[in-house]
Amino acid sequence: MKATPMNLNRQIEKWLQSSISSTELTKRPFVTLAYAQSWDGSITTRCGEKLNFSCKESTELTHQLRSLHDGILVGIGTVLSDDPQLTVRDWDGPNPQPIVLDSHLRIPNSAKVCHHPDKCCWILTRKTEFGPLTGNAEIVTVNGEDNEQGNVPLVSAMEILYERGIRSLMVEGGAKIITAFLQAHLVDALVLTVAPQIxxxxxxxxxxxxxxxxxxxxxxxxxxxxxxxxxxxxGRLYFKGKSN
Ligand SMILES: NC(=O)c1ccc[n+]([C@@H]2O[C@H](COP(=O)([O-])OP(=O)(O)OC[C@H]3O[C@@H](n4cnc5c(N)ncnc54)[C@H](OP(=O)(O)O)[C@@H]3O)[C@@H](O)[C@H]2O)c1
Incomplete structure (x- = not known):
């Protein structure tokens, strides 16, 4: 199905809202993966380097998508390399709750997400003991089954977000987080921006x-x-035999 550019923003909003409201999930938010890649599937040059792909129109769409979700989540790798604000600036709409997956609390106090204009950033970690963070951030310890790397367990993390009222979550990356959500079958929808670059x-x-x-x-x-x-x-993602 094709959308004309003029009605793209309206169409995607309608589709997302109807997808979220028609999906019954009891223990986790509806998860939308949304990221930008080149034609060959790269999200950046090298891991840890920042590359801006998106044109003005797709940046606006990304900010619109942010505003349509209760929460926005990135991995600590993205915070350390890009230092994103995770706010809605190029679209009219509310800021989603910023969330960072950071198993070992590597986030610096200076990270922009910890100085958000109207939200206290939730840092989900494995650590049970930690010093104070300056800025606008709350550290949340996530218990549950470890993977080999000792990362934040995603199923437990999603339950915590759900308990805290997050019913829709936009996952912006980076690659390790995108892969982990797909491995765990925790993705309901995908919005891909494909920039004309190799x-x-x-x-x-x-x-x-x-x-x-x-x-x-x-x-x-x-x-x-x-x-x-x-x-x-x-589009919507369906894992066969998936149980929520
Ligand atoms: N084009 C785009 O749309 C886009 C979007 C975002 C990022 N990027 C790019 O992607 C790169 C960063 O990607 P990345 O893959 O290095 O980092 P990432 O996916 O942002 O973060 C990965 C880190 O998250 C932590 N983590 C916590 N729980 C996890 C879990 N359950 N599964 C996996 N990881 C978990 C791990 O670090 P700990 O073990 O320390 O917790 C892991 O190393 C940057 O270069 C950035 O510019 C591009």
């Missing part, structure tokens, strides 16, 4: 095949449109 760099999605029981999700129906120079592709 980067040959750090890819959005890592190894999914080594995960026991991983199923390749269907993305259906698929929608697409052009926003400025970028292509926007979006």
């Amino acid at each position: 980067v040959g760099g750090y890819k959005a999605v890592g190894d999914l095949q080594s995960v026991t029981g991983h199923e390749i999700p269907d993305i259906t129906p698929i929608f697409s449109s052009q926003a400025g120079e970028d292509f926007i592709i979006w």
